[in-house]
Amino acid sequence: MSVAETDMTTFRWGKPLVVAIDGPSGSGKSSVSRETARRLKAAYLDTGAMYRAVTWHCLATGVDLEDAAAVENACEEVDLGISTNPDRQQVAVGGRDVTEAIREPEISKSVSAVATTLGARAELIRRQKQIIADSGRRIVAEGRDITTVVAPDAEVRILLTASEESRLRRRGLQLGGTQSAEALQEQVLARDAKDSAVVNFHEAADGVFTVDSSDLDFDETVDAVLAVIRRATR
Ligand SMILES: Nc1ncnc2c1ncn2[C@@H]1O[C@H](COP(=O)(O)OP(=O)(O)OP(=O)(O)O)[C@@H](O)[C@H]1O
């Protein structure tokens, strides 16, 4: 039996398999979830990219990020496209490809303003639920409130954590060692502190498995996540 066939059997091919993964910045949610989706032959949804795309749209069209009603309105109106192919992430706003642009530091600096606007969250949560339904419920979705709000009914729910030290080190390496310690703290810890005002992604809710990747490398973390999925679905 090939590895692919083994995976299909082990992971209930043909049955719903929504895997919800939350965690703080730099814990490895995006990279680990994407690889997990590949292994499961599932779709992949990066919900943070949606918050980033709305932020890009607000900045590009002059929406005041301090004006909650304006941000909510922009979020409801925006034509937002996001691919769910784990091998090719694409994000579009009004048909324009913003896949790279939403990763710019200006967006990372401003995105919490959108993420803490409750009306904007409600609209993105509605769209995220629709994307999960449209996937035929075979998807790995990651963010900050997937286990608790977007997909509390997911077959498997995981909180992916790592120590602050590991998360700062990983983000530093990811950015090519170009950032000062202060800049990294701002991008990782200060952003988490702002986002925590509206959503809890530091503690696992009831029924949510915790995977602590502080002492695991990337491959070991993917294996640990797959082991949780196997255990939860057998
Ligand atoms: N277990 C691990 N060991 C070492 N490096 C890891 C591990 N998991 C992820 N990484 C690396 O850490 C960096 C940050 O990971 P990633 O972008 O997936 O985090 P994230 O939780 O999605 O962050 P954010 O929410 O800020 O987007 C990436 O370069 C990734 O390859």
Ligand SMILES: Nc1ccn([C@H]2C[C@H](O)[C@@H](COP(=O)(O)O)O2)c(=O)n1
């Ligand atoms: N479900 C989610 C996903 C993301 N956010 C916020 C938190 C971050 O500041 C921002 C960008 O996320 P990232 O790309 O860094 O994972 O979006 C959220 O509040 N809820």
